[in-house]
Amino acid sequence: MLKRRKISVIGAGFTGATTAFMLAQRELGDIVLVDIPQLENPTKGKALDMAEAMPVVGSDVHVIGTASYEDTANSDLVIITAGVARKPGMSRDDLVNTNAGIVRSVTEQVVKFSPNTIIIVLSNPVDAMTYVAYKTSGFPKERVIGQAGVLDTARFNTFVAEELSVSVEDVSGFVLGVHGDDMVPLVRYSYVGGIPLEKLLPKSRIDEIVQRTRTGGGEIVNLLGNGSAYYAPAASLTQMAEAILKDKRRVLPAIAYLQGEYGYNDLFLGVPTILGGHGIEKIIEIDLLPEEKEALDKSAQSVRNVIQVVTAAR
Numbered sequence: 277m278l279k280r281r282k283i284s285v286i287g288a289g290f291t292g293a294t295t296a297f298m299l300a301q302r303e304l305g306d307i308v309l310v311d312i313p314q315l316e317n318p319t320k321g322k323a324l325d326m327a328e329a330m331p332v333v334g335s336d337v338h339v340i341g342t343a344s345y346e347d348t349a350n351s352d353l354v355i356i357t358a359g360v361a362r363k364p365g366m367s368r369d370d371l372v373n374t375n376a377g378i379v380r381s382v383t384e385q386v387v388k389f390s391p392n393t394i395i396i397v398l399s400n401p402v403d404a405m406t407y408v409a410y411k412t413s414g415f416p417k418e419r420v421i422g423q424a425g426v427l428d429t430a431r432f433n434t435f436v437a438e439e440l441s442v443s444v445e446d447v448s449g450f451v452l453g454v455h456g457d458d459m460v461p462l463v464r465y466s467y468v469g470g471i472p473l474e475k476l477l478p479k480s481r482i483d484e485i486v487q488r489t490r491t492g493g494g495e496i497v498n499l500l501g502n503g504s505a506y507y508a509p510a511a512s513l514t515q516m517a518e519a520i521l522k523d524k525r526r527v528l529p530a531i532a533y534l535q536g537e538y539g540y541n542d543l544f545l546g547v548p549t550i551l552g553g554h555g556i557e558k559i560i561e562i563d564l565l566p567e568e569k570e571a572l573d574k575s576a577q578s579v580r581n582v583i584q585v586v587t588a589a590r
């Protein structure tokens with residue numbers, strides 16, 4: 277008999293609820309949506325509403341809402357979205373002190389009830405929050421992963437597809453590094469239908485798209501006015517979850533623990549990975565030109581600066 281998969285989504289706010297719904301719609305597993313005790317009823321309400329959509333979308337999964345981590349026991353996958361989101365004028369790094377405490381306490385509970393699970397972290401500043409989850413969990417490195425690159429690459433792909441008036445399916449961008457303004461969109465490794473992007477657009481236009489990608493999260497924060505993006509982040513988490521739960525071995529950018537790869541140690545940073553049933557199956561190392569490595573070094577340094585804040589505060 278096939279075993280039903282269990283996915284817990286911690287944080288039932290904009291990204292958590294949207295992710296739970298996308299996962300349920302895709303029939304990837306039973307969903308446990310968790311938030312704080314003060315929000316138990318709204319969390320139950322969101323979950324019940326989603327469950328009642330399943331007959332319409334034709335998906336046989338259970339969705340429950342709860343404030344009790346016992347309900348998350350033996351999850352195959354846990355997605356952490358708990359924490360505060362930034363407002364206009366803030367950087368993601370401004371969230372570090374509040375969210376480090378939340379991610380630490382959530383991870384402790386997750387690990388207590390699901391010692392064999394895989395964790396994907398979304399909470400910002402996500403590179404450092406993935407580090408916090410890793411250190412708190414004591415899990416092997418392949419089972420703690422951060423989401424950034426799928427979203428940042430999706431933004432890049434969106435802008436390129438719009439510019440060239442082609443299908444988004446044919447654009448294959450490549451964004452590495454920190455989830456922040458120092459991220460590294462690698463134009464040299466970006467293609468449209470197999471054709472190098474540099475052959476299709478002038479450098480000046482590509483530079484504008486790179487800059488818009490770097491500040492893509494902030495563009496949405498400014499438009500929303502109170503909160504940050506959630507549809508594209510939820511879609512990105514769903515793609516990563518599917519790769520893991522179906523052991524697809526997808527080649528996707530993810531925030532991974534580096535031990536020597538790209539010349540960095542004891543650091544979480546966005547790199548190309550193979551995502552499969554064990555989590556990060558492999559980190560792919562690619563050749564970088566000196567200026568690309570310099571940009572990645574800057575990215576790595578900005579993650580280190582935030583990690584320092586987290587470790588100094590302990």
Ligand SMILES: NC(=O)c1ccc[n+]([C@@H]2O[C@H](COP(=O)([O-])OP(=O)(O)OC[C@H]3O[C@@H](n4cnc5c(N)ncnc54)[C@H](O)[C@@H]3O)[C@@H](O)[C@H]2O)c1
Pocket residue numbers: 286287288289290291292310311312315357358359360361362371375378381382397398399400401402423424427455503504505506509
């Ligand atoms: N990495 C990325 O690409 C990316 C993308 C989007 C959002 N984010 C980040 O994800 C986080 C969530 O964003 P959002 O838009 O869903 O925010 P939100 O405010 O809508 O939801 C956050 C939820 O977390 C809950 N929460 C707080 N403390 C908790 C705890 N201890 N246990 C359980 N739940 C708790 C809150 O009650 C709230 O419901 C933010 O930090 C945001 O910056 C990251």
Ligand SMILES: O=C(O)C[C@H](O)C(=O)O
Pocket residue numbers: 361362368400427455492493494496497504505509
């Ligand atoms: O921009 C944010 O604060 C949220 C998220 O990291 C994003 O990129 O949309």
